[in-house]
Every structure is written in structure tokens, then in C-alpha cells.
Amino acid sequence: MDDVLSLTIELCRRPSVTPDDGGCQDLVAARLAARGFAIERLDHCAVRNLWATHGDGGPVLVFLGHTDVVPTGPEPAWSSPPFEPTLRDGMLYARGAADMKGSVAAMTLALERFVAANPAHAGSVALLLTSDEEGDAIDGIRHVAQVFRERGQRIDWCVAGEPSSARVLGDQIRIGRRGSLTGYATVRGVQGHVAYPDKARNPIHALAPVLAELAARTWDAGTPEFPATSFQVANIRAGTGATNVVPGELTLDFNFRYNPDWTAPSLQAEVEACFARHAVDVALRWHLSGEPFLTPAGALRAAVATVLAERHGVTPEANTGGGTSDGRFIAPLGAQVIELGPVNASIHQVDEHVRIDDLEKLAVIYREIAQRLLVR
Numbered sequence: 001m002d003d004v005l006s007l008t009i010e011l012c013r014r015p016s017v018t019p020d021d022g023g024c025q026d027l028v029a030a031r032l033a034a035r036g037f038a039i040e041r042l043d044h045c046a047v048r049n050l051w052a053t054h055g056d057g058g059p060v061l062v063f064l065g066h067t068d069v070v071p072t073g074p075e076p077a078w079s080s081p082p083f084e085p086t087l088r089d090g091m092l093y094a095r096g097a098a099d100m101k102g103s104v105a106a107m108t109l110a111l112e113r114f115v116a117a118n119p120a121h122a123g124s125v126a127l128l129l130t131s132d133e134e135g136d137a138i139d140g141i142r143h144v145a146q147v148f149r150e151r152g153q154r155i156d157w158c159v160a161g162e163p164s165s166a167r168v169l170g171d172q173i174r175i176g177r178r179g180s181l182t183g184y185a186t187v188r189g190v191q192g193h194v195a196y197p198d199k200a201r202n203p204i205h206a207l208a209p210v211l212a213e214l215a216a217r218t219w220d221a222g223t224p225e226f227p228a229t230s231f232q233v234a235n236i237r238a239g240t241g242a243t244n245v246v247p248g249e250l251t252l253d254f255n256f257r258y259n260p261d262w263t264a265p266s267l268q269a270e271v272e273a274c275f276a277r278h279a280v281d282v283a284l285r286w287h288l289s290g291e292p293f294l295t296p297a298g299a300l301r302a303a304v305a306t307v308l309a310e311r312h313g314v315t316p317e318a319n320t321g322g323g324t325s326d327g328r329f330i331a332p333l334g335a336q337v338i339e340l341g342p343v344n345a346s347i348h349q350v351d352e353h354v355r356i357d358d359l360e361k362l363a364v365i366y367r368e369i370a371q372r373l374l375v376r
Contacts, residue, residue: 004359005092007105011067012085012094018068018135021048024101025067025129028052028108032127035112036119042147047132047139054115055124059156061373062126062335063107063366064326066133066140069096070348077350091353098354099347103161104129106359110366121374123156133326137289141326148333155335157300157373159366160327163344166317169358170308170365174339175301176294176320177328178226178257181264181286182234183271188281191240191248203250204238206280211252213274219262225294226259226320257323264288290328293337294320300336303372307365316340340365 016022025048029039032052042049048067072082072095080086082095092102107127114125132140148155166172187207192200211233219229231254238250256267268286275282295301301318308314327337342362346352 011101021131106362170314179292180289200246293331
């Protein structure tokens, strides 16, 4: 496994559906330990977390990734078995090839090459991996960030290997992400016969004007760095299965993807006020997946842009689109965070794939970013 493709194939052969790691981190840890990296396990519950560091003190550059993958879906729908990596037409097909075992392999090779060429580099360089990015994201980087907070671990710059590119490698980078807030509403009614509505209270009817108001509202116009805040319903459940029964209860799951014009408490207050205006008997609970974050112009963005432009002829579009990533847990530690990885067109899909040539290019990009930030 002396190149990025070989390591990517070996990682993709290991079934690691979240939160399983499938032995991927042990493979990476053994390689980096042989190159002089200090290896620390920060496992929590069923989740594996690897912290591999080289050097001492600051500044601290961290490469961030995950070894877990989403389920394959129906395996017969794949052109080749999802955990039997297959090379075809210049692509590597496998679950996790793009999201994000290709990036993990590229980071590993980049770090090996970087410390071999620069054993006395300034500050520290590190690799942080989890097996809980695609799942609940509770015992992974969220947990590690709390450990780092408690012991005062410094992080200056973080490059997350999420598949950020749109059409060609490096044409798009993420410089931040919207916040994600999920609400769970239980609307209480009174069950009864549909022929006697005076003896029942229909929770579906009670919810209807609330849902219409929330869904129709323009929450904001966005900012120069962030798209507009969005409200989306994920699930509604009610009914007994019979057509002559008014249900006694309804449950609603919904999500906000929001920009810094809002905070989680302010959105919660707006929703609660809407239910109150319509006199709905509701119980609400909330889950904050992450607050919005933004990396302003600075050393990290400059290094990434320079490497992509000078060595690869690409001027990246910097934006905050897409979903969430583990960068949302690292940014509050005071770190500048950039997401830079392969083309994302096939992630989470049947026949997920990554361009073979992009794997080695990505390793070169990661190494050169480290070179610009940590070699004086």
C-alpha cells in the first residue's frame, strides 16, 4: 500500500457502516505510528476515535475525517459489490470511495510524506478520525471536542476531507456550514368517531394552520456568505388505520437549516409562539445538531486557494452550502475550518465512485497545504 489508490481500496474493502469502523483506524494508526506519530484512542461507547499527532506546540494543523459509511442500500442494484472495490473507466467504485475513505487515504499518505520531508516542521500536524459522522454524531467528534475543550487542546487550522467538489477536484470548498436544529412536536387531541366531531378534537386539523404558517414563511433573505434559512418537514404521523376514527395524537418532525441571522433559541421561540397563536395543545422537544460557523479570510483559506490555483489551475468557489459536517464541532474550539475533498456527485448513492486520478492529486494538495502552513 505505497500509494493512495491502494490504501483507499484496502479501506473500502472493510465494511464499516456507521458506527462500525471495520478496522480502518487501526490500519491508519499503524502506518502513522511507523512514521513517528503519537497515537491516542479517544473511543467512546461504540464509536472509534483516532487522534494521531506529530510535532509539538503550535500552530496546530488538523486533518479531519471519518471511517464510517452509510448503508449500501439494495446490493443487487450495484454494478459491483459495494465492499469489493472495482476499477472501471478511470473510477474506483465502492461504498465510501468518495465519502470519505478516499480522503482518509489521501490524508494519511500526505502526512507520511510531509513528516518524512519535514521531520522538524513547525508546530504540530494531526489526523483526527471518527466512526460516528454518518450516524448520530454524538460519541464521535462531538465527544472529542469536549475532551479537547477540557484539556485545553489547541487547534488553529482544520481541513476536513468531506467531498466538497462539484464537477472537478477543488472547484468548490466549504468555508462554513449552516446550523441544524430539529424539532419534535407531539400534538394532543381527543380520539373519537368521525361522525361525532363535537366529541373529538382532531390534532391534524389543529396542526394545519401552524404548518401552513411555518412552511409559507420567508425566514430571511440569506447573507453574503450563507443561503436563506429553510424550514422542512421530515415526518408526520397520525391515525389509527381506520377511516372512521379521529386520531388522538399527531407527531411531527421538522428541521431548520439556518444562517447566523438566527440562533437556536430564537428559532425555538418563533415556533413555540406560532403554536401558541393557534391555541394548539403541543409538547415540543429540540435537538441542536450544530450552530452555524464561518471561516473568514486568513492563513488557511489563503493556503488552500494558493495551492489549488498554483499547482492545479483551479480557482475554488468558497461557499457554505450543503448539509452539516464534523467541522461544526471543531470550529467552536477557535479553529479555522475548511472542507476540501473529492467530487460529491455520487455520495450516498448506489455505485458511489471517485476518480482514480483525483486520489493522488488530493494527497498532493493536502501535503502542500501543510507545507505552506508549517514549514518556515
